Each structure stands twice: as C-alpha cells, then as structure tokens.
Amino acid sequence: MRTLGVVLAAAAACALAGAAAPPPPPGQNLLQNPSFEDRSGPRQPDEKWGTGFLDGVSRSPFAHWGYGGFWDGGDYDIKLGKGRTGNLCARLVCRTKGRAGICSQVILAAPGTRLRFSGFFKAVGARGGVCFVNFEGAPGDGWARIALPDKPDYDWQEVAGEVTVPTPKKAAGDKVEILVFIYTKAYGELWIDDVSLTVVQP
Numbered sequence: 001m002r003t004l005g006v007v008l009a010a011a012a013a014c015a016l017a018g019a020a021a022p023p024p025p026p027g028q029n030l031l032q033n034p035s036f037e038d039r040s041g042p043r044q045p046d047e048k049w050g051t052g053f054l055d056g057v058s059r060s061p062f063a064h065w066g067y068g069g070f071w072d073g074g075d076y077d078i079k080l081g082k083g084r085t086g087n088l089c090a091r092l093v094c095r096t097k098g099r100a101g102i103c104s105q106v107i108l109a110a111p112g113t114r115l116r117f118s119g120f121f122k123a124v125g126a127r128g129g130v131c132f133v134n135f136e137g138a139p140g141d142g143w144a145r146i147a148l149p150d151k152p153d154y155d156w157q158e159v160a161g162e163v164t165v166p167t168p169k170k171a172a173g174d175k176v177e178i179l180v181f182i183y184t185k186a187y188g189e190l191w192i193d194d195v196s197l198t199v200v201q202p
C-alpha cells in the first residue's frame with residue numbers, strides 16, 4: 001500500500017535492522033515497547049528506524065515505533081495519550097482524512113510460523129474510514145490483515161487474531177522480515193496500547 005520510494009526505503013531499513021536481530025524465543029512478545037511507555041528520545045546519528053520515510057508531521061515520540069501521517073492525501077499527527085496501562089498510549093489524530101499508521105521494527109520469522117496478534121484500541125469520532133492492523137514486509141504488503149471495530153466511538157477494547165507467515169516469492173534465508181502496521185483511514189482519533197505478537201506453538 002505504500003509508494004515505491006517508501007517501499008525501497010523500508011526495504012533498506014529492513015535489511016539493516018534485520019541483519020542484527022536475533023531469532024525470537026518462543027512466547028516472547030516480538031513487538032518492542034508494546035505499552036508505548038518508552039519515549040524515542042533524541043535522534044541518534046546511526047538510528048535506522050523512525051527517521052525520514054516514516055515521519056509524519058513530527059518524528060514518532062515512541063521508541064521502536066515509526067510513524068507515517070501523510071499517506072493517501074492524509075494529514076495525521078501522533079500524540080501521547082493516557083495509557084490503558086502504564087502512563088501512555090499512542091494516539092493517531094486526524095487533521096485531513098487519508099491514511100496514517102504506526103509501524104513496528106522489523107521482526108524475523110520463518111515462513112509457516114503462526115503468530116497471534118493482540119492489542120487494545122479505543123476510538124473517538126473515528127468515522128468515515130476503516131482502521132486495521134496490516135502485516136507487511138518481505139511476503140508483500142498486506143499479506144494479512146485484522147480489522148478493528150467498525151464504529152466511531154468505543155472505549156478500550158481488545159482485538160486479536162492469528163496469521164501465518166507466507167513464503168515470499170524471493171526466499172532468502174530461513175527467516176523473513178515482517179512488519180506490523182496499525183492504520184487509520186478515518187477521521188477522529190485512534191488510541192493504541194498494550195500490543196503483542198507471539199508465536200503460536202503448534
């Protein structure tokens with residue numbers, strides 16, 4: 001769903017980030033900073049994530065999460081919200097309707113791996129478009145998708161689903177790089193907290 005330039009930049013970022021990532025132990029949350037409690041802090045000179053291609057109207061304020069606010073003609077800000085747990089959550093706030101999202105760091109997973117996603121979401125006036133979790137990366141952008149509640153206003157609600165990592169057309173190595181995006185195409189606000197991605201044991 002992203003533009004070619006963005007995809008190429010993402011691929012370059014994936015290659016750099018993926019090279020150093022260790023294989024995930026079973027049961028571990030593969031999403032870093034899952035409760036959005038850690039701030040991104042000053043930009044580091046060698047930072048490979050959250051810079052440039054994923055920045056919206058500002059840099060992502062959350063460590064380990066990128067943010068894009070300008071897709072599909074949209075203009076969305078990212079703000080700190082009162083957390084469902086802890087102190088903070090991520091809030092995507094619409095200025096002009098289009099598409100915006102936050103994106104995990106690169107995750108390495110073997111094709112065929114069954115993964116369970118869970119997250120808590122809240123919406124304020126999120127009408128006029130859908131919100132969803134989109135799985136992207138080496139198997140293709142949108143290789144799986146989990147819909148968020150199709151209603152404009154709701155309090156914290158868990159959304160969960162399972163996905164299976166496909167085999168990319170160009171397989172390279174025994175693990176592939178995947179990314180978890182959480183998108184809004186709606187007006188209003190989408191609040192996000194307490195997300196997890198774990199390997200489902202066969």
Ligand SMILES: [Ca+2]
Nearest residue numbers: 035083086088
């Ligand atoms: Ca939190």
